[in-house]
Amino acid sequence: MARVLVTGGAGFIGSHFVRRLLACDDVDQVTVLDALTYAGNVENLGEAMLSPKLTFVPGNILDARLVGLLTREHTAVVHFAAESHVDRSFYEAGNFLSTNVLGTHTLLAAARGAGVLRFVHVSTDEVYGPLASGQADEDAPLRPTVPYAASKAASDLVALSFFQTFGVPVCVTRSSNNYGPRQHPEKIIPLFITRLLKGHQVTLHGQGQHLRNWLHVEDNCQGIERVLRDGVPGEVYNIGGGTDLTSSELTSRILALFGASWDRVRYIPDRASNDIRYAMDWSKIAALGYRPVHDLDQGLAQTADWYRHNPDRWAPLLRKETQHA
């Protein structure tokens, strides 16, 4: 895996993964391909941009000529680039289908032509849809309920079909909800942290009973690296093992970080569609040696500190987000 092409490396998870790869002695070259949408920022790569091993290419995964050239220069592809925000998928679903499904197809076709040795497609537990009880293993049916999750489920199936039909060595990872430094403040944890930092109220959907598994971004990156190195082509790997919390419980933890009380919370009507519970069995990737190591409260404190010390990174984004609300 000496030369790795990382799509979406200027986004939240991709920028953590790039740092991880650069620290690996057996990785000679990392190329980030990123269209720098509203969600991407080269500043997310920070000091990593100074590494002689890193090349940044601004560009779109839908550009077949560009991805054709890039894949030929790399031995492996790790594919993060996507439209990633559920709320946005309610009013611009077409962008999600275009980037997440057609973009993934463009990349897969290029990887096939180039004969890459590894292709890791990064996906989400949201493709399984809501579970009233039990846990989804990798063979569970895909029952996405929102356009974001549907576009990711479709891209997972296209990716796996490229293994079955053409032998492209694809693995799919499906992780639970990530948190950590440098996440766009449209997502719930940084949204709540930045609103509390500004002295504003936070808003909780419905009754605050939606259950999510909160995984530190570095734990997800550990899992993705495991799959890049040791995953079996054609296989899917769930990456879980974070902390299960309802949105009310998560809110309590964040309020506690700021010594704030529940009068800072305002309840708002629920999303048009909002899955009540996700849960995954991640024993398959545990067998590859994956072990999440981050404690939620420490991880939340570290995340809050990052936002406290980097207002220049999120304040302009928050202003744009407010226009959406």
Ligand code: NAD
């Ligand atoms: P993000 O929105 O922070 O970053 C996405 C990146 O992709 C941005 O840098 C953006 O500029 C880039 N991008 C978007 N469209 C592009 C295009 N057409 N061509 C090239 N680059 C493009 O997302 P994230 O939270 O870092 O998520 C990364 C991946 O992980 C996504 O595939 C997402 O579905 C998946 N995932 C995210 C989570 C989570 O909790 N954030 C959980 C599970 C899976």
